[in-house]
Amino acid sequence: MAAILMKPVYAVGAQVISALGLDTEAHWDAVKQGKIGIQRFEDPALSPTTFWGSKFSDEQWRDISAVARVAPELSPFEQMCVFAAKAAMQQAGFLPDAKDTLLVLSTTKGNIEWLGRAADERLLLSTSANLIAGALGISVQPAVVAHACISGVVATQYALRNLQAGRYRHAIVVGADRFTRFVLSGFQSFQAVADGPCRPFDAARNGINLGEAAGAIIFSTDERYAPLAQLLSGSTSNDANHISGPSRTGAELALAIGRALDAAGIDATQVDMISAHGTATVYNDEMESKAFALSRVNHAATHSFKGYIGHTLGAAGVVESAMIIKSLQEQSIIGSAGFSELGVSEPLPVSRQTRAGNLRYVLKTASGFGGCNATAIWAKV
Numbered sequence: 001m002a003a004i005l006m007k008p009v010y011a012v013g014a015q016v017i018s019a020l021g022l023d024t025e026a027h028w029d030a031v032k033q034g035k036i037g038i039q040r041f042e043d044p045a046l047s048p049t050t051f052w053g054s055k056f057s058d059e060q061w062r063d064i065s066a067v068a069r070v071a072p073e074l075s076p077f078e079q080m081c082v083f084a085a086k087a088a089m090q091q092a093g094f095l096p097d098a099k100d101t102l103l104v105l106s107t108t109k110g111n112i113e114w115l116g117r118a119a120d121e122r123l124l125l126s127t128s129a130n131l132i133a134g135a136l137g138i139s140v141q142p143a144v145v146a147h148a149c150i151s152g153v154v155a156t157q158y159a160l161r162n163l164q165a166g167r168y169r170h171a172i173v174v175g176a177d178r179f180t181r182f183v184l185s186g187f188q189s190f191q192a193v194a195d196g197p198c199r200p201f202d203a204a205r206n207g208i209n210l211g212e213a214a215g216a217i218i219f220s221t222d223e224r225y226a227p228l229a230q231l232l233s234g235s236t237s238n239d240a241n242h243i244s245g246p247s248r249t250g251a252e253l254a255l256a257i258g259r260a261l262d263a264a265g266i267d268a269t270q271v272d273m274i275s276a277h278g279t280a281t282v283y284n285d286e287m288e289s290k291a292f293a294l295s296r297v298n299h300a301a302t303h304s305f306k307g308y309i310g311h312t313l314g315a316a317g318v319v320e321s322a323m324i325i326k327s328l329q330e331q332s333i334i335g336s337a338g339f340s341e342l343g344v345s346e347p348l349p350v351s352r353q354t355r356a357g358n359l360r361y362v363l364k365t366a367s368g369f370g371g372c373n374a375t376a377i378w379a380k381v
Contacts, residue, residue, distance in 0.1 A: 046179070096172070103174070107128075175312075201276075204340070213316075234260055302350050333355055
């Protein structure tokens with residue numbers, strides 16, 4: 001039987017918004033300077049105690065609303081999504097074909113801050129997705145991926161497979177989550193929130209910071225648009241270990257890494273950089289180091305972007321993939337903010353500073369509650 005040739009899928013636009021700035025260039029400048037968007041807050045509306053995190057300023061919210069408030073019914077969460085998507089569309093010179101463009105929304109909580117204040121229907125993620133699609137001029141029924149902290153990476157996989165299959169020519173993947181009391185109190189109950197800027201993979205790490213952000217990536221198989229990077233493959237797995245704790249061996253994440261490498265047609269030795277999940281919790285970082293060793297990719301320069309803007313939940317996989325795209329364009333290895341001394345059991349070359357590098361293939365990993373894992377392989381065009 002003849003092999004089925006799948007269409008190559010390229011990212012043609014990618015934008016990130018967070019406390020560090022309202023476009024990818026601002027984030028790249030921050031990465032080069034080692035600047036972080038995490039700071040100390042005293043906000044009784046979010047927490048009775050002080051906390052460290054990353055969230056938009058009032059001035060940034062005014063800028064977001066000025067662009068994204070295309071209809072009065074859009075919530076702040078939906079405005080974030082529309083702003084990021086429009087920025088990516090402008091970057092790519094992309095005009096969506098209403099019937100040939102798929103919107104994929106990645107989030108974990110959506111409008112959770114409206115719980116008890118708005119009708120249940122208004123809190124449905126499908127309602128948000130439909131409003132965002134309408135604001136962007138897309139008539140195709142949107143898809144929602146709400147799969148804990150791997151949502152963003154899974155959303156890119158969903159777009160990849162739909163475009164490879166020829167169901168659509170374009171896809172806009174948008175990932176976003178707000179900084180809310182609901183989420184912060186949940187992580188505080190786990191005693192998982194750091195008492196300063198988080199330090200992924202570091203010996204002195206003591207927990208996460210939460211972040212507020214949105215990211216958007218435009219995928220296309222249309223040769224009219226200039227490619228920024230190629231998404232080759234992705235895979236998922238599950239630890240079946242614990243409702244909130246990751247695997248102790250890393251074998252399940254390693255399985256997803258191996259499957260993604262096989263699907264991409266490359267060997268583990270060809271991976272040049274790893275954008276890790278890297279939450280800065282004791283168990284996550286340890287599990288990832290073991291998975292990288294098991295899958296033989298632990299030679300590759302490794303970083304976690306969460307040291308810059310915290311854990312942005314449903315936005316994380318999209319935001320961090322957008323930064324992979326930028327690093328491939330710039331041919332630079334991203335430094336891991338907050339890292340000083342290796343604090344995991346397996347050898348791992350965590351990058352201390354952003355520096356020039358010869359990048360062809362980059363591995364993205366993500367893990368989440370329920371034992372879920374997701375991986376993706378990105379390639380230089």
